[in-house]
Amino acid sequence: DTEVTQTPKHLVMGMTNKKSLKCEQHMGHRAMYWYKQKAKKPPELMFVYSYEKLSINESVPSRFSPECPNSSLLNLHLHALQPEDSALYLCASSQPRLAGGPKASTDTQYFGPGTRLTVL
Amino acid sequence: KQEVTQIPAALSVPEGENLVLNCSFTDSAIYNLQWFRQDPGKGLTSLLLIQSSQREQTSGRLNASLDKSSGRSTLYIAASQPGDSATYLCAVAPGTYKYIFGTGTRLKVLA
Numbered sequence: 657d658t659e660v661t662q663t664p665k666h667l668v669m670g671m672t673n674k675k676s677l678k679c680e681q682h683m684g685h686r687a688m689y690w691y692k693q694k695a696k697k698p699p700e701l702m703f704v705y706s707y708e709k710l711s712i713n714e715s716v717p718s719r720f721s722p723e724c725p726n727s728s729l730l731n732l733h734l735h736a737l738q739p740e741d742s743a744l745y746l747c748a749s750s751q752p753r754l755a756g757g758p759k760a761s762t763d764t765q766y767f768g769p770g771t772r773l774t775v776l
Numbered sequence: 777k778q779e780v781t782q783i784p785a786a787l788s789v790p791e792g793e794n795l796v797l798n799c800s801f802t803d804s805a806i807y808n809l810q811w812f813r814q815d816p817g818k819g820l821t822s823l824l825l826i827q828s829s830q831r832e833q834t835s836g837r838l839n840a841s842l843d844k845s846s847g848r849s850t851l852y853i854a855a856s857q858p859g860d861s862a863t864y865l866c867a868v869a870p871g872t873y874k875y876i877f878g879t880g881t882r883l884k885v886l887a
Contacts, residue, residue, distance in 0.1 A: 660819075687873055698865055698877035699820070711873055746819055752872060763808055763827075765867075765875070767819035 660768035662747050668774045671737060677771050679730040679747030687711075688730040689765070690722060691746040699746055705730060706752065737775045744770045778803045778870050780878035788884045789856055797851040797881045799866035804844045807869040811840050811851050813862040814880075820865065824851070856885045 660681045669675050679688065687706045691699035704712035705724040719741075721733040730747055747768040779802045789795055799809070808827045812820040824833045824840040826849070832841040839852040849866055863882045867875040 689873070689875075698880055700877075701875060704873045706873060744817070748820075750873075763810075763869070763872075764822045764825050765810065765812075765820075766822065767812075769819045770817075772817070 660747055660749055660766050662745075662768035662771050664771060665769065666772045666774075668776065669734065669737065670776050671739075673737075674733070674735045676734065677732040677745055677747075677773075679732075679768055680728055681749040681766070682728055683749060683751070683766065684727075685749035685751045685766070686727060687750045687752050688724065689748040689750075690730070690732050691748065693744045693746055693770070695743075703732075734773075737773075739775050742773055742775045744772055746770045778806075778868060778876050780866060780868050780876050782864075782866060782878040782881050784881060785879065786882040786884075788886065790886050791856060791858060793856050793885075794852070794854050795856055795883075797853070797864050797883070799849040799851070799868075799878050801847045801849075801868045801876075801878075803870065804847055805870065806844065807871055809840075809842055809849050809869070810867045810875070811838075811849075812865045812867065814865060815862050823864075856883075858885050858887045861885050 663678045690702040693699040702716045703722040708724045719736050723731040748765045750765045781800045783798045810825045811823045814820045826842040837854040842849045861884050863880045865880045866878045
């Protein structure tokens with residue numbers, strides 16, 4: 657199974673709402689990522705979890721709150737968003753390459769289909 | 777600060793043509809480089825990954841090369857097909873986990 661799933665596919669929310677985006681993978685990957693992609697722009701890295709710990713936070717506003725409950729799940733909690741936060745939110749996973757590690761890995765990132773978020 | 781640029785921004789070719797997409801990056805200290813394709817409104821699909829110690833990778837009709845010293849990578853697509861129509865993105869990893877994406881090339885292959 658080389659699939660990363662994301663729910664919901666579409667989300668419309670008001671600026672006062674609280675919602676969550678979910679991402680799941682069953683490939684045994686230990687790194688999971690959140691990206692934000694605006695129309696006709698490349699994805700921008702937001703957060704990286706490595707072995708369930710937050711490794712990278714690219715100075716993302718606190719209205720976005722990531723959570724990694726276990727090695728297969730990644731959530732992005734949303735609160736008090738602005739209309740400019742409307743975008744496609746992409747989740748990805750990879751198995752980091754470790755020197756001398758027991759399994760070959762390639763750092764290849766597997767992406768989910770994304771959640772299309774609209775903030776009114 | 778690492779910057780990644782892709783040329784051309786858009787490309788339209790007849791079916792069967794061989795083509796080359798270009799990716800340039802400003803800092804040669806990279807961990808790896810990946811090429812992805814993205815269909816409209818969809819997620820990304822990894823095509824090829826080149827580790828910093830490698831010069832090229834091949835998969836089917838695709839061949840990607842990496843020249844770190846000049847800050848360049850190319851994606852060669854042989855015998856293009858309408859199904860190859862998509863946006864192609866290169867992504868540079870300056871370190872583990874961190875990826876910086878290029879501006880993308882929108883490819884249209886005409887039947």
